[in-house]
Amino acid sequence: MRAGEFAGRPPFIKPGSFRKAQITSALTQEHDFGVANAARTFVQGVPGTSAPRTGATPGCGTAIDIPALNALALRSLGALFEPREGLFRRSLTWNGNGFQQEQTSRRRTIIALLGLQRLEEAGCAQPFDLAAIRDVLLAGTDWVQSVGDLGLLTWFTAVVAPERLCGLFHEFDFDRAIESYQDGRIAQTRGLAWFLAGISHALLAATASVPDLTDVAADAYHLLLENQAESGLFGHAAHSGLLRRVCRKRFGTFSDQIHAIYALATFTRAFQIEEPLEPALNCANSIRALQGGLGEWWYLYDKRTCRVANRYPVLSCHQVGTAPIGLLALEEVTGHSFHQAVYKGLSWVTGVNVLGKDLRSLGSGLIWDSMGVESRAANYWETALSLMNISHALPVDSLGIRFEARPDHYGWLLFAFGRLGLPKATANDAASAG
Numbered sequence: 001m002r003a004g005e006f007a008g009r010p011p012f013i014k015p016g017s018f019r020k021a022q023i024t025s026a027l028t029q030e031h032d033f034g035v036a037n038a039a040r041t042f043v044q045g046v047p048g049t050s051a052p053r054t055g056a057t058p059g060c061g062t063a064i065d066i067p068a069l070n071a072l073a074l075r076s077l078g079a080l081f082e083p084r085e086g087l088f089r090r091s092l093t094w095n096g097n098g099f100q101q102e103q104t105s106r107r108r109t110i111i112a113l114l115g116l117q118r119l120e121e122a123g124c125a126q127p128f129d130l131a132a133i134r135d136v137l138l139a140g141t142d143w144v145q146s147v148g149d150l151g152l153l154t155w156f157t158a159v160v161a162p163e164r165l166c167g168l169f170h171e172f173d174f175d176r177a178i179e180s181y182q183d184g185r186i187a188q189t190r191g192l193a194w195f196l197a198g199i200s201h202a203l204l205a206a207t208a209s210v211p212d213l214t215d216v217a218a219d220a221y222h223l224l225l226e227n228q229a230e231s232g233l234f235g236h237a238a239h240s241g242l243l244r245r246v247c248r249k250r251f252g253t254f255s256d257q258i259h260a261i262y263a264l265a266t267f268t269r270a271f272q273i274e275e276p277l278e279p280a281l282n283c284a285n286s287i288r289a290l291q292g293g294l295g296e297w298w299y300l301y302d303k304r305t306c307r308v309a310n311r312y313p314v315l316s317c318h319q320v321g322t323a324p325i326g327l328l329a330l331e332e333v334t335g336h337s338f339h340q341a342v343y344k345g346l347s348w349v350t351g352v353n354v355l356g357k358d359l360r361s362l363g364s365g366l367i368w369d370s371m372g373v374e375s376r377a378a379n380y381w382e383t384a385l386s387l388m389n390i391s392h393a394l395p396v397d398s399l400g401i402r403f404e405a406r407p408d409h410y411g412w413l414l415f416a417f418g419r420l421g422l423p424k425a426t427a428n429d430a431a432s433a434g
Contacts, residue, residue, distance in 0.1 A: 062345045067423045070119065073410040074126060074422065076366040077112055081128065082405045086136040088112050088407035092366070106143045108408040109133065110156045114415025117160050122421040134160055147177050147184035148191030154198030158205040165202055166209030174199070175216050179222070187223045187238035187249075189256040193263035196220040199262070202272035214271070221267060224260055225279055227252070231306035231328065232282030234260050250304055254297050254318050257287050258326040265329040280330050288327075288341045294353050297323050299372075312394070313372030313402065316359050319345040320367070321412030328416065354396055367413075369404040385412030 009295045043359075087104035094100075113133055119126055138161065144150050150172055157164050178184035183191035199217045202210050227234045227249075234256045237248040264280035290308050292298060297318040300310035323345050327338035344352075349367065351358040359368045372395060 002080055006084065028130050050338055064343065065423075066420045068419050069346075069360075070366065070414060070417055070420065070421050072360055072362070072365065072367060073115070073413045074119070076367060076405055076410050077116070077407055078127060079365060079407060080112075086133055089407065092405045094403035105407070106137055107149065107152065108406060108411070110137060110152055111408035111411035111415075113137070113411065114156060114159060115411035115418055118414050118418025119422070122419045124418075124422050127221075130160075138164060141171065144172075145181070146191055147181040148188070148194040150174075150177055150181070151191070151193075151195030151198035155194065155201045158198070158201035162205035162207050165205065165207055169209065169211055172210075174213060176258060177216065183237075187227060189224065189227050189234045189236055190259045191254060192220050192224050192227075193256075193259035196224065196263040197259070197266050200266040203270040204266075217267065217271065221264075221276065223408065224263070227256075228260075228279055229281065229303035229306075231303055232279070232284075232286035233257060233301050233303035233306060234283060235303050250302060251309055252301050252303055254287070254299055254301070254315075255322065257283055258297075258318070258322045260328050261326040262322075265326070266334050268333050275360060277330075277334055281334060281336060284327060284330055284336075284338065288338065291341055291344065292348075295319070295341075295346070295348040297345055297352070312399070313370040313407075314348070314353075315370040316349050317369075317406070317409035317412050319348050321409060324416035355401070357401060359401065367410070368407045369402040369406065369409070371399055371401055373398050374400055 042254070072146060077088065079387070080092055082089055085104050087106065088109045090102040090105040090108055090148075092099050094099055104117045113130065116128060116130055118127060120130060138157070141153065144153055154165075154168060157168050177195065181191075199213045199220070203213070209236050218235070223238070224234070227236075227238050227277045229235070235249045235250045236252045236256055261280050261284050264276040268276045268280075286306060287301070290298065290301065290306075292311070292314075296311065298308045298311045299313055299315070300308070302309040324342045327342055329335070331338050353359075353371065355371065357371075359371070360366075361368060
């Protein structure tokens with residue numbers, strides 16, 4: 001993990017003047033005919049670059065319409081679905097001339113289906129055959145390459161197909177899982193969190209096929225706590241190469257913090273113990289104290305000093321998905337309210353941000369990925385200054401929007417809010433489409 005980790009993904013694009021009709025047309029054509037080009041070319045963030053419009057949306061900055069947000073996520077997933085494989089694509093990216101589609105991803109499809117399951121539980125019709133997608137996902141497990149993957153698969157199976165847990169426990173050796181996978185051996189926070197959450201969801205599924213997983217759950221829990229500092233913040237991992245160990249042990253991403261919070265809250269519910277609530281609350285209170293003035297959930301944290309080490313990129317999925325999932329789960333088991341922090345995070349996506357741009361693209365039916373700086377050096381520079389306790393404000397004109405859409409991001413949003421349903425008109429349209 002490093003400050004410039006996002007450099008391998010498409011560069012940010014500064015908002016331009018690209019016409020809504022053209023972007024909508026391109027999306028429709030590529031979604032309808034499954035156009036996908038293996039070559040990836042991207043628009044550089046330079047003045048005058050044409051890019052999708054991200055202007056203010058009516059109602060921007062006012063009360064958040066959660067069912068409408070759910071409907072937009074559902075529409076976005078429709079654009080990402082590959083019907084021939086029965087899975088969702090890894091991403092859909094605007095490259096300046098059209099949309100670039102990547103191959104399908106089982107991991108991201110699992111997260112998307114977790115969210116869609118919440119909509120189904122709310123009685124909402126939708127245009128997907130969830131049972132068919134589930135069967136495709138559970139047909140093979142060769143994609144499981146980490147303890148985090150195993151945790152996510154267990155979580156998914158417990159929520160969507162608990163009757164299949166027995167087969168999962170026969171196929172994988174859960175007692176040895178942490179030492180069997182690289183992310184378990186280096187005690188990577190998110191991987192351990194997904195594993196602990198998966199075990200906890202399996203127990204909550206209350207099926208007779210769940211073995212006694214108390215010992216391995218306790219192991220994952222204690223390894224997680226070893227990554228947490230007195231500040232309440234988690235580092236990214238405990239063990240690795242010498243130089244990486246120093247960085248990974250001291251710094252943790254927002255994803256590390258929020259998935260640890262969710263895992264600890266779910267562990268509490270499943271095993272009926274209160275001990276995990278203190279570390280979960282310590283972390284939640286720290287990230288809430290460090291939340292940006294406009295509701296930003298910043299990217300990288302220094303657990304030793306309890307400071308933000310790197311603010312960008314700010315990801316939409318954190319703002320509207322994973323932050324609500326973790327904080328509201330903790331609120332449910334503790335009674336401590338995090339509603340204000342969650343609401344500020346949601347407002348950021350609607351245009352209450354430094355660029356004043358609404359990241360919901362109603363014309364193309366997508367929620368854009370993130371806001372950040374294009375320069376990798378700027379990320380390193382901010383982290384270096386943070387280590388010297390020097391604050392450094394990035395110029396607004398250095399920021400841009402990443403015009404990318406991912407199914408797991410929409411899955412997290414729906415997992416957080418899917419039970420609140422869809423607007424009536426959207427629900428009727430989905431029923432007709434189905």
